Amino acid sequence: MFEALVYMFENYIDTQYRPDNNTLTRELFAAGFDEEDINGACDWFNQLESMTGKPELFQMADAANSRIFTEIELKKISAESIAFILFLVQANILNTSQRELVLELAMNVPQAMIGIEEMRWIVLMTTWGASKTGPDKTKEYLFIEDVLLNEKKPTLH
Structure with a gap:
């Protein structure tokens, strides 16, 4: 799929x-x-x-908001993918509401494991979808596109 x-x-x-x-x-x-x-x-x-048509998706959530992943999420989403999502939140590319959307959409993909390549595509699609209805997210979208399509991947800290 x-x-x-x-x-x-x-x-x-x-x-x-x-x-x-x-x-x-x-x-x-x-x-x-x-x-x-x-x-x-x-x-x-x-x-x-x-x-992605929901306006609350664009409200910046509390910066101190932390996320504990469920056992089911940890089994399905690779550690590298989780690190990538957390990096994007820390870099203010995604807010915590968008993070939750990405994770929910990842969990709804009917394959057993979501690796980093799938997660990059999910983030790219989500960022693109959100940019159609919300504030201009062109820089964020272009960053994600570059991460996805560039041969040399950035180092996640």
Whole structure:
């Protein structure tokens, strides 16, 4: 399913147009994705669009806000991915509400493990989605895109 999400994101990121679900389903099927992956990707993408439309996502939360990960989260999300999310919060790329959104969306991906590459894509999609309805997040989005697509990855402290 994750490959279908990336395909959707790459093909519709720069457009204001997103085809209806029937057209999108036919396009994804023609691209070689199976029905289960297509349905899962469409549901996840719809969830992303719905959740990033919430104005409270952009309110800066208390800087002292800490996060304790559940056992289920720790089993599904790699330690490197968690470190990446915490780095983005510390660097003020994501606020704590956005962190929670990213984690919720990661937990909703139906694969057993979320590695760093998947997490980077989830953050990129979330940051992009949030920038459409909230304040200008171009710098944050470009930073995440650079982290995702650049061969040389930054050092996370």
